[in-house]
Amino acid sequence: MPYTNEKKLKELLQVYFIMGSPNCLKDPILTLEEAIAGGITFFQFREKGTGALKGEEKTKLASELQEICRDHSIPFIVNDDIELAIKLEADGVHIGQDDEALRVVREKMPGKIIGLSAHTMEEVKTAIREGADYVGIGPIFPTLTKTDTKPVQGTKLVEEIRSTSLSIPIVGIGGIHAGNAAKVIESGADGVSIITAISQAVSPKEVAAQLKKVVLEKSK
Ligand SMILES: Cc1ncsc1CCOP(=O)(O)O
Ligand SMILES: C=C1C=NC(C(F)(F)F)=NC1=N
Ligand SMILES: [Mg+2]
Secondary structure (H helix, E strand, O other), X not given: OOOOOHHHHHHHOOEEEEEOHHHOOOOHHHHHHHHHHHOOOXXXXXXXXXXXXXXXXXXXXXXXXXXXXXXXXXXXXXXXXXXXXXXXXXXXXEEOOOOOOHHHHHHHOOOOEEEEEEOOHHHHHHHXXXXXXXXXXXXXXXXXXXXXXXXXXOOHHHHHHHOOOOOOOEEEEOOOOOOOHHHHHHOOOOEEEEOHHHHOOOOHHHHHHHHHHHHHHHHO
């Protein structure tokens, strides 16, 4: 059973901040607080890459970030780590094509948000069939954040999905910032997912606010 009605989720996905401690210029807690003050609408804890926390330290940071999200009614999603998501009673998880099968995750987390990465129309259709609540499409633009991405695909797959009658919520991801976010929304994505542009900003609040403005303008 999907988490919520699609319309509501499409609104929630508009400015989707993703980060872990390795991505942050400043303290992760401060970074998230500033991003929320700037207007992000959705958050994913993705503790990955060089220097990523593990075990108790990872759980502690996740719990602290979750509490900040809860205080501001921002959905808190965990990337990959299903056990951590269940332990924290997170609002959901984001999984990739090579992570645990969606139907297994759905059994473990009924009623929660389950997002899936997809790179082809085939993967999108399978995601819908298996009950994904949203799909992350990318990398839209070149990115240095995830080193093992599929080829950069621009907005073509987003446009292709939107040219069909498929109504699944879509977020674009990969190299997105305030200067190119409009193109992603214009192509038909419901939201943009951002790591570097916010987490490495001198003012995460300012960047989040710029992104929110662009997305709201283009979503009218
Ligand atoms: C997790 C992920 N999946 C596809 S690209 C990417 C990284 C996006 O990071 P950034 O917003 O810094 O380009
Ligand atoms: C690899 C990823 C691809 N897409 C997304 C999201 F933007 F949330 F859909 N998150 C990820 N961690
Ligand atoms: Mg994964």
